[in-house]
């Protein structure tokens with residue numbers, strides 16, 4: 164990475180740490196464009212790679228193996244990372260609303276914040292666990308797995324229902340069965356509104372998985388269009404029902420509400436309309452990719468594959484826009500490879516009419532997934548090159564200790580010894596001087612409490628750092644009994 168000394172003159176903001184944005188960050192880390200300050204705003208600091216989620220559920224991968232830590236990646240890219248949720252956008256005023264920060268201004272914004280399983284037209288009472296956002300699903304899954312294991316071991320039966328017959332639902336059902344099935348009386352049911360499993364895949368793939376489900380004793384409820392979920396009971400539009408202890412929701416995704424409200428052009432389903440340059444059809448300074456975007460004239464299924472493919476083109480066009488250069492067109496492929504895992508270390512490949520299955524397909528998938536993740540998890544050279552000063556100034560950089568608060572303080576004994584040696588100047592207005600949490604000065608009929616502190620910036624979120632510094636300083640003031 165070449166250190167850049169140019170002051171930032173353009174603000175690039177990336178909303179979401181999706182599959183495209185991690186590639187934008189990687190690209191910025193490899194070749195940082197001068198004069199551009201990048202900020203990533205994402206709800207979670209760890210962004211999951213959903214292709215490996217079923218493998219995590221089945222116990223093949225750890226949490227760290229299926230997540231990209233956005234902090235180090237942003238740092239390598241010379242970008243600021245802000246952990247917060249975006250709740251709105253003003254594309255004309257070029258500002259972003261966040262839940263826990265003030266308005267954020269941008270010159271160019273890119274939105275790659277994914278989408279979540281849809282509940283449209285379904286009456287939900289309680290007891291449904293949507294698989295996305297994965298960051299919220301995983302704590303639920305961990306609790307459900309622990310309680311299910313103990314119930315199964317004590318001889319009780321456990322019934323888990325999965326709603327959604329696409330690749331995500333199929334893989335999740337098989338993974339849950341794989342990890343809990345051998346313990347005791349586990350029942351798994353998959354409910355799908357379609358006639359067959361894996362609609363959109365070729366018939367050999369569909370038949371293979373239907374036979375696999377039958378051989379494992381996983382029930383499939385076809386043409387089961389869920390109308391209502393209450394207390395673990397699923398009711399269909401044709402008045403059939405399934406009673407389960409847990410219900411996982413893995414249906415097709417719905418767009419978040421805020422892009423539609425913002426005045427951006429969206430399609431009928433609320434996905435952000437973008438052109439072949441991945442740029443909003445209504446606003447030149449807005450780009451979008453992945454599940455949240457709908458590319459005009461390029462209708463494709465919502466799948467991580469497309470978000471991944473769009474990443475390099477997006478990075479290129481964001482930089483070109485900021486530098487005032489011509490944009491490049493991106494066309495997504497029409498057919499793509501799906502590698503669908505089967506719980507254990509076996510997977511099936513599907514592409515157009517092609518079908519293959521076996522342990523070798525799982526090893527192939529594992530190799531592809533791990534290779535993708537390694538690009539963002541192993542950043543040794545870029546991280547060490549992160550400080551953006553000229554080589555001659557490197558020695559003046561502070562050491563790598565991140566703490567600038569308590570960790571940077573002298574011990575109380577040593578500080579007292581040093582302070583005792585300082586000349587003290589008595590002043591009639593000073594009631595308490597050096598040596599306490601804060602000084603007390605005589606005010607006009609009251610006392611004034613004064614504290615001076617200085618902090619080295621230890622995080623790159625200025626708003627959050629301001630709050631930390633304020634709390635820290637107020638502690639000293641409150642310690643003196645001030646109101």
Ligand SMILES: Cc1cc2nc3c(=O)[nH]c(=O)nc-3n(C[C@H](O)[C@H](O)[C@H](O)COP(=O)(O)OP(=O)(O)OC[C@H]3O[C@@H](n4cnc5c(N)ncnc54)[C@H](O)[C@@H]3O)c2cc1C
Pocket residue numbers: 178179180181182183204205206207209210211213214215216217247248249250275276277278294295330331332334335413452453454455465466467468469470502
């Ligand atoms: C079980 C399962 C298995 C799957 N397996 C595959 C597979 O093998 N291959 C495949 O191609 N697809 C797979 N998919 C589909 C895949 O998950 C999605 O298509 C893909 O994640 C979309 O990627 P994305 O980059 O658009 O967004 P995401 O990967 O969903 O990333 C969204 C990011 O935005 C952040 N975010 C969201 N909202 C906000 C907000 N308001 N403010 C700030 N940040 C926000 C999130 O924290 C996250 O960082 C699977 C899905 C499931 C459920």
